[in-house]
Every structure is written in C-alpha cells, then in structure tokens.
Amino acid sequence: MADETVGVVGAGIVGLATAREIALRRPGTRVVVFEKEQRVAEHQTGHNSGVVHAGIYYTPGSLKAELCVRGVSLLREYCQDRGLPYREVGKLVTAVRADELDRMDRLYERAKHNHVPDLRRVSKDGIKELEPHAGGIAALHSPRTAITDYPAIAREFAKDVTGSGGEVRHAFSVTGIAHPTGGVEVVSVRERVRVDRLILCAGLQSDSVARLAGDRREPRIVPFRGEYMLLRPDRAHLVRGLVYPVPDPRYPFLGVHFTPRVDGTVEVGPNAVLALAREGYRLTDVSPRDLLGLAAHPGTWRMAARHWRTGLKEYRGALSTAAFMKDAGRYVPGVGPADVVRGGAGVRAQALDRDGTLVDDFRIHRAGRVTAVRNAPSPAATASMAIAEHIAGAVFGDA
Known part of the structure; x- marks a missing residue:
C-alpha cells in the first residue's frame, strides 16, 4: 500500500x-x-576501515558472496553520481609461507566462482612490481578492490x-x-x-x-574490538594499495593488514579482541550488563574453548605495539613499532550460535x-x- x-x-x-x-x-x-x-x-x-571488498573470501552461493558482488557495482555508481570518494587502489592477498599456498589457491578458485573481476595470481617478482616494499612469496592481486568513505x-x-x-x-x-x-x-x-x-x-x-x-x-551478538595502528606520515609511502594476509578459514576475521585511507593515512590492523562492552572502543571499557550476557551464554564458553590460544595472541597485540607489529612486519618487512602510532578502534558485531560457532554469512x-x-x-x-x-x-x- x-x-x-x-x-x-x-x-x-x-x-x-x-x-x-x-x-x-x-x-x-x-x-x-x-x-x-x-x-x-x-x-x-x-569506525569502518573504508575498504570496498571485491568478493574474494565468501562462500560461493552464500548471501555474502551474492550481495557483496552486487553491492560493489551499486556503490561504485552511487559514489560516482554523488561525487563521493571511490578509489580502486587494488589489493594483494599475500602468502608469506609455503604452507599458505594451497589456501591461497583455494581462495583463488572461490573468488573466480564469485566473479571477482580481473583477479590474478602473481609471483614474488610480481608482488615487488605492485608493492616494492612488500614481502611474500606469492599473492593474489585484485586491482578492482577500492577504498571509500562509508x-x-x-x-x-x-x-x-x-x-x-x-x-x-x-x-x-x-x-x-x-x-x-x-x-x-x-x-x-x-x-x-x-x-x-x-x-x-x-x-x-x-x-x-x-x-x-x-x-x-x-x-547472540559477541562484540570484538578491532584496534588499528597508523603508519607515521613519513612511512606512509611504503604502501600503495591494500596488503592482506591469506586468511585462516577457521575465523571470520581477515588478519592484520595494511589499508590506505582516502585521507592519505595508512592503517595497520585490525586485531580481533573480545570486547567487554558492546560499544567498548577502549581496552578499559567494561559494561557489567554486557559482560554478564557474555558469561551467561553457553556459546561464549564453547567459542573460548576452541579459540583461546588465538585469543591470547590477540590480547598480547592489544597490550604491546611490538607484538601487534610482529605479524604485520612479515607483509611489509622493515616496518616495526617505531614506524607506527596508535590509531582508532572499532567494534564488530559478530553473531554467535549456541554451539559456539561464529556465524559467517x-x-x-x-x-x-x-x-x-x-x-x-x-x-x-x-x-x-x-x-x-x-x-x-x-x-x-x-x-
């Protein structure tokens, strides 16, 4: 009506x-x-990083895969029509170890199934042509991945x-x-x-x-805080486009990566730390109500039993800049704690089923x-x- x-x-x-x-x-x-x-x-x-994802990661046939690919074209056209920033800076999904190559290849097949445009494999030399300061032994290059201002x-x-x-x-x-x-x-x-x-x-x-x-x-919603570092202005030139790791399929998080922003800054992150408040943007933010809700939900404990080692690693990164930058330095060698300052943080609303499964789609x-x-x-x-x-x-x- x-x-x-x-x-x-x-x-x-x-x-x-x-x-x-x-x-x-x-x-x-x-x-x-x-x-x-x-x-x-x-x-x-x-608190979004501003990345316009091309559809590389998502299970073929899922809503994420279908709606991401459709959403890119709609968003690009809208930004062009309204004069909003939309820059195709490209993305490298980079393998730094030999045991990541099979995962990278599976990711390539998934992305091709999702009709990610112009995606290609690149060698170590190919990485250097695209990102002279990046590391890695092989990568997937998605030239149409973009950044914007959400x-x-x-x-x-x-x-x-x-x-x-x-x-x-x-x-x-x-x-x-x-x-x-x-x-x-x-x-x-x-x-x-x-x-x-x-x-x-x-x-x-x-x-x-x-x-x-x-x-x-x-x-139920479980809040995960994602914290960012910022490359110092005199080091921002080390990264041209997006530099990502090959993700671990066990988690719905993509790992610490390098992200140029439309304002010219370059973010490093985010990590993924269980937040103690749904709107807890600082490590010290605690909501007794939200904390009680987490503790009362059986899915929280089942999730913790599966992923506690990863959780401890993420918390170390939240407390120590050196620990945070340890993994990041593998993707852009030579970038370390002295090259970054603490940036902002966001909180991701991650759905959790009662059996402890992090909902992906x-x-x-x-x-x-x-x-x-x-x-x-x-x-x-x-x-x-x-x-x-x-x-x-x-x-x-x-x-």
Whole structure:
C-alpha cells in the first residue's frame, strides 16, 4: 500500500541504505529511521576501515558472496553520481609461507566462482612490481578492490531518505516493540510510534532489539574490538594499495593488514579482541550488563574453548605495539613499532550460535511485520545497497 509507514531501527549504513531503498522503490511510503545516537553512522559504520571488498573470501552461493558482488557495482555508481570518494587502489592477498599456498589457491578458485573481476595470481617478482616494499612469496592481486568513505555515504543516504519525505529520528532509544492489531509500535521512554512494518538494523544491539520484537534468542551478538595502528606520515609511502594476509578459514576475521585511507593515512590492523562492552572502543571499557550476557551464554564458553590460544595472541597485540607489529612486519618487512602510532578502534558485531560457532554469512530473519538483520559483519558496508534491495524485496514480496 502506498500510504504505509515503514520503520527502520538503526542509522548505520545498512539501516539507511534499506530506508532509502524503500523510499525510492515505493513512492508514497513514509519511512522513519529510529536512531539512539545524535548522529548517523556512530558505531560500526563510523569506525569502518573504508575498504570496498571485491568478493574474494565468501562462500560461493552464500548471501555474502551474492550481495557483496552486487553491492560493489551499486556503490561504485552511487559514489560516482554523488561525487563521493571511490578509489580502486587494488589489493594483494599475500602468502608469506609455503604452507599458505594451497589456501591461497583455494581462495583463488572461490573468488573466480564469485566473479571477482580481473583477479590474478602473481609471483614474488610480481608482488615487488605492485608493492616494492612488500614481502611474500606469492599473492593474489585484485586491482578492482577500492577504498571509500562509508560515514560520508551514510550521511548521503540519510539525505536521500529525508529528501523523499522520510525522517531520521535521532536520540530515539528503542525500549520496547509492541504488536497491536494491524501494525507495530516502536516504544521509547518518551513516546510510542506506530508503523505498518518494522525492519531492525541495530548492529551491535541487533539481538537485544530483536528480542524486544519477540524474535528468537539466537544468534547472540559477541562484540570484538578491532584496534588499528597508523603508519607515521613519513612511512606512509611504503604502501600503495591494500596488503592482506591469506586468511585462516577457521575465523571470520581477515588478519592484520595494511589499508590506505582516502585521507592519505595508512592503517595497520585490525586485531580481533573480545570486547567487554558492546560499544567498548577502549581496552578499559567494561559494561557489567554486557559482560554478564557474555558469561551467561553457553556459546561464549564453547567459542573460548576452541579459540583461546588465538585469543591470547590477540590480547598480547592489544597490550604491546611490538607484538601487534610482529605479524604485520612479515607483509611489509622493515616496518616495526617505531614506524607506527596508535590509531582508532572499532567494534564488530559478530553473531554467535549456541554451539559456539561464529556465524559467517549474513542472517536476516522475518517474523510477521518485523524483519530483523541478525548478522551483518564485513562486507556489509560494501554490500549495503544490495542488502537493502534484498530486504525490501523480501518484505514487500517483489524480490
């Protein structure tokens, strides 16, 4: 119906892309975005490294693979249309040990299945041609991998929403979700807003908000803080494009890597440290409520039993610059603790199943008038416009 009101909880890039898609796809529909912060893109979007992923890593046939590849083309076109930064700086996925070559080859086959454009294998000499200061014995080169400014894109999405007659309600912290006949009520401490349909894109709070709507308890969100170093300005020239390790398939994290930013800085990171608060951007940030939730969930302990050695290594990097840079130095030899300063940090909303499995694919669940995005980690920013198409198609039955 053209006179419907659709609510979206969360003004990160996925929530705003979804609100925008609905406003454009269904003229006359009123879209209201509910955001607990004073600005858009305050959490995962605002702490994103800015990489536009080409689709190398994701399981063929998964939502991640499908929506990442589709999302790249949509995002590139949008940035060009709006004059937003979009630079194809290229990526090397680099093997530094012989035992990584088989994994690299499997990654190549996966990426080809996902139709990653212009991907090729390069030798040690090929690495030096692309990145004169990089190490490694072989690599995959993805020349179309890009960097952008996701907070700027999110702000532009918000303008599109309001320009289409929608609204972004700031400082609206959702405390309840009710289900009156024929609609949904979004409740805060000050007011109740009735909508016809509701879409939950709550990121770090996605499981909590979904439970308010009566959705299933699993998966639960486990927050992982990713910390970055910054190359000193006089050392930033050592890296031209993105330099990544061959990822360990046991983990949904890509490992410490080198990332040029659109502002000219070069980040090194992130690590992946279990955070003790969902919005804990510092090592000292602790939320008793979030910590109790982690401790009470059996999946946390099962995850810890499997990955405690890796967890200890990540914590050493969080406490010691030398430890943090030990692995990074294998990919750009000669870069060490003296060449970096501490940078910022982000917190990744990682979904965890009850059996201790870290959820890899996007998870989107619909129950009646409420659709909940339950897991949307990287490459969700890259895929945001394609995720929005997917959600809108599912909600309105016109996929």
